[in-house]
Amino acid sequence: MTMAASQETLVDEGYNFAYLDEQTKRMIRRALLKAIAIPGYQVPFASREMPMPYGWGTGGVQVTAAILSPDDRLKVIDQGSDDTTNAVSIRKFFQKTADVATTERTEDATIIQTRHRIPETPLSEDQILVYQVPIPEPLRFLEPRETETRQMHAMSDYGVMHVKLYEDIARHGRIVTSYDYPVLVNGRYVTAPSPTPKFDNPKMDSCPALQLFGAGREKRIYAIPPHTTVKSLDFEDHPFEVQRWDQACALCGAEHAFLDEVLVNDQGERMFVCSDSDFCAQRRAAQNGDTSELEARDDR
Amino acid sequence: MTAENQALLRVRDLGKSYGGIIGCAEVTFDLWPGEVLAVVGESGSGKTTLLRLLHGQLTPDRGDVCFRDRSGDMVDVHKMSEPARRLLTRTDWAFVHQNPRDGLRMAVSAGGNVGERLMAIGARHYGQIRENALDWLARTEIDAARIDDLPATFSGGMQQRLQIARNLVTQPRLAFMDEPTGGLDVSVQARLLDLLRGLVQELGLAAVIVTHDLAVARMISHRMVVMQRGRVVESGLTDQVLDDPQHAYSQLLVSSVLRP
Numbered sequence: 001m002t003m004a005a006s007q008e009t010l011v012d013e014g015y016n017f018a019y020l021d022e023q024t025k026r027m028i029r030r031a032l033l034k035a036i037a038i039p040g041y042q043v044p045f046a047s048r049e050m051p052m053p054y055g056w057g058t059g060g061v062q063v064t065a066a067i068l069s070p071d072d073r074l075k076v077i078d079q080g081s082d083d084t085t086n087a088v089s090i091r092k093f094f095q096k097t098a099d100v101a102t103t104e105r106t107e108d109a110t111i112i113q114t115r116h117r118i119p120e121t122p123l124s125e126d127q128i129l130v131y132q133v134p135i136p137e138p139l140r141f142l143e144p145r146e147t148e149t150r151q152m153h154a155m156s157d158y159g160v161m162h163v164k165l166y167e168d169i170a171r172h173g174r175i176v177t178s179y180d181y182p183v184l185v186n187g188r189y190v191t192a193p194s195p196t197p198k199f200d201n202p203k204m205d206s207c208p209a210l211q212l213f214g215a216g217r218e219k220r221i222y223a224i225p226p227h228t229t230v231k232s233l234d235f236e237d238h239p240f241e242v243q244r245w246d247q248a249c250a251l252c253g254a255e256h257a258f259l260d261e262v263l264v265n266d267q268g269e270r271m272f273v274c275s276d277s278d279f280c281a282q283r284r285a286a287q288n289g290d291t292s293e294l295e296a297r298d299d300r
Numbered sequence: 301m302t303a304e305n306q307a308l309l310r311v312r313d314l315g316k317s318y319g320g321i322i323g324c325a326e327v328t329f330d331l332w333p334g335e336v337l338a339v340v341g342e343s344g345s346g347k348t349t350l351l352r353l354l355h356g357q358l359t360p361d362r363g364d365v366c367f368r369d370r371s372g373d374m375v376d377v378h379k380m381s382e383p384a385r386r387l388l389t390r391t392d393w394a395f396v397h398q399n400p401r402d403g404l405r406m407a408v409s410a411g412g413n414v415g416e417r418l419m420a421i422g423a424r425h426y427g428q429i430r431e432n433a434l435d436w437l438a439r440t441e442i443d444a445a446r447i448d449d450l451p452a453t454f455s456g457g458m459q460q461r462l463q464i465a466r467n468l469v470t471q472p473r474l475a476f477m478d479e480p481t482g483g484l485d486v487s488v489q490a491r492l493l494d495l496l497r498g499l500v501q502e503l504g505l506a507a508v509i510v511t512h513d514l515a516v517a518r519m520i521s522h523r524m525v526v527m528q529r530g531r532v533v534e535s536g537l538t539d540q541v542l543d544d545p546q547h548a549y550s551q552l553l554v555s556s557v558l559r560p
Contacts, residue, residue, distance in 0.1 A: 151382075155382065155383045155386060156383075157383075157386060157420070158420075159390075159416055159417070159419040159420025159421070160416065160419075160420070162419040162424070163405070163408055163412050163415065163416050163419055166411070166412050166415055166419065166426065166429065167408055167409060167412050169426055170409055170411055170412065170430075170447075170448050171409075171448065234424075235424055235425060235426040236424050236425045236426075237425055237426050237427050238426050
């Protein structure tokens, strides 16, 4: 998280290191420090226009730009995958504007920017996970007024959050909220984990890596510091549960990973595969006793 | 401790003006546990302003409102911290709006509406919350089969009863009601009043009811105050004020009632 050491390494002249100017990065770092000091609290920040549309991760990109140093190794995932449009374009963006090393291997990355997933490989203390957040306010759909939601946060007035879960059980017999499942951070702030599946919620609890959340359009930053308790809200008689699949990944055979359903032909045949592409590829390589393919994929 | 002999709500010299216009002024009264006080007067006489001052939604320019909490201490409603006041408004107090849409969450089922206060004060057992909700729907004469229906599918009278159930689920000791029978037709009004009177007696609930309908005041309240242009012009036992009004304005009010 050091300042950009030098700007001579720029590939593309005319841009400052990591696109944003230094004053903007300082502003974002100040917001980040405050967010880390108050786990789960949404800190307003002066979000900038980025050269990509809102909803494509402008918040996450600004956070990554603010913490990026030339020595970092960046991994970008979208829905768990390294090779979908959003991931590829953001990775290219930072290669172009910061000339930073990139990787697809979770354990090699120092910064992982993510949309919708937390990698299956456990994270370490040297890593930072940056989330792209569309709607940072967990109470938004229950209380449309921003003035009121701020009051509710200030006074830990969170009863209405359970009304939402109550409605789920009353209508469907169980809590059907499956993504953006509200969590209580450090026993104080109810926080939106961004639209990650609730499968990933347990990974947020006491995670050794620093977790930063950036919402560009809504102009909010929040954070979960390392080793912070993150509790998913639930009822005593309807405890929190994660999704389960009745089959393993069709490619690597993983049984406890988050699986995507993929249609494979026009006859409606489908298969379930890991959504974390790096996790799946590493498992397959290990099964084949062959790592050359993975090494070839690195440092592209 | 003889809490029964002590006022539940003490209002002294309460005043609020909107610029040069007086909202209400020099209002002083005590409310005892289990007592129902009706505030009557024509439109614009300051009834709703008074109610909102008592409830802490508005800040008075002068005077104070004190409430006796469960430990027996008198607390100043306008000097307590915001979290404490919020807790009070959802445990010991009830507020029934004239329009049930203001007091209900229209996108949440009847059961969720009744359970909200319980969840807000920490109930985390779905089965118990639901049981409580069913109990209160029964008490307010709403069919248990409607527990998962949205309030939008309820009739006006049912919505109002649901609002009352939602408010009383935490066993409050004081209810504020703003024209609770306002938008209802007379037969539904009568049923609702019957229900309210029963609940007030059963729970020992004290209430401040704002109404312009003297028949409602007669039926449900023990004492009443008559307001005109923001001031209390007459107060006393309900029957006494209605049968023998002293102030010219009270006399006008009583004589204006149409009798079929």
